[in-house]
Amino acid sequence: MSKAANTRTMILTKSFELIYKQGYQATSIDNILATTQVTKGAFFYHFKNKDEMGLAMINEIIFPGMYASLVTPLLNAKSPINDIHEMMRIVLLKVPFLRAKYGCPAVNLIEEMSPLNEEFKQALLKLTDQWQDAIKESINQGKASGEVRADVNAEYVACFVVAGYSGIRNMGKAAGSACYNIYLQELKNYLKQLG
Template sequence: MLQKQKSEFTKQLILNESFKLFYKDGFKTTSVDKIMIKTKLTKGAFYYHYKNKKELGLDVIKLKIQKRVCDGMISPLYTSGNAIDILKATFLNRIKAFPLEEKQQGCPMNNFINEIGDSEKVYQTALKSIIEEWKTALINLIDKGKKQKTIKNAISSEATAVYLISAFEGMRGIRKLYDTDEIIDEYVLGLSMYINQIKV
């Protein structure tokens, strides 16, 4: 039992430190050697858990990035209440709440999409599944808002969902170019106006 726990701890250490390195330095420039230096583990420990960096990258997407997006942007959409209020709380409050380091480094998922989303089908599929899950949650919320009569019936739930995700992820990327939150404030104002336009 102790060996199993130790093995799981080692795997989690590799995952956690790899995620941080991929986020900070990029996936392509982070070598297995760099991960081993950071974790203070041997290459044998790495290859016991992963065949190669490609397999590790897929695990980081599925176990770290997907969880972040789910916890921060998907699960809140399933809470009870007024759909418009949920949209505002999820999209407007979330982007203002990111720590400075995350504003400067952008969205981990977005960084992965831009760096390797088109290089390997397996990465593309894993990243796309996160977007699709997010889109589905938004469509469900918007449809709920229509039933509540808080969101206009005439709008396309699918188009609205895609727009909200694209605008949010775009802003996460654009913010990396700026030294202040002024650009985020403008985004928040614009998105507030948009949400007000779709509400009844």
């Protein structure tokens, strides 16, 4: 990676960390510069304004990072009931850079920014849409294989599961990570009953 590309990546990575913990609006450009040692000239050379940087951060850091945890494990799923639960367990308990106190960076940004910035909203929708599609597809495969009842609506299940994730991330921020285990238990009951 060239030195310039390195500077750009550094800005995005550090911005991600700060925004994940503090929120987008609460993270100032000066705050980012202070923690990256990058100068204002470099920042505004790489991004024409804060929002352009924020959008790049969503597309280049958050989207691929979350996609790998949320969607990839469901592609070529063998048993949707187990695989969806396992995907959720890993996302909630095992992904190292996510902390209960700070929730999920994608959920946080949807919450804070989707009413305020249409571009952010669309970029984040892309992730949740693809996640819902992957869940729906795996449920449909479960229906084909007989693991899931024929009367189950795959799209509804996908919506319900994604909402559950966003919600438990919210709850975890205030109540702590203990609720993750309770949620995972009850998610298992819900998923089992689809079969």
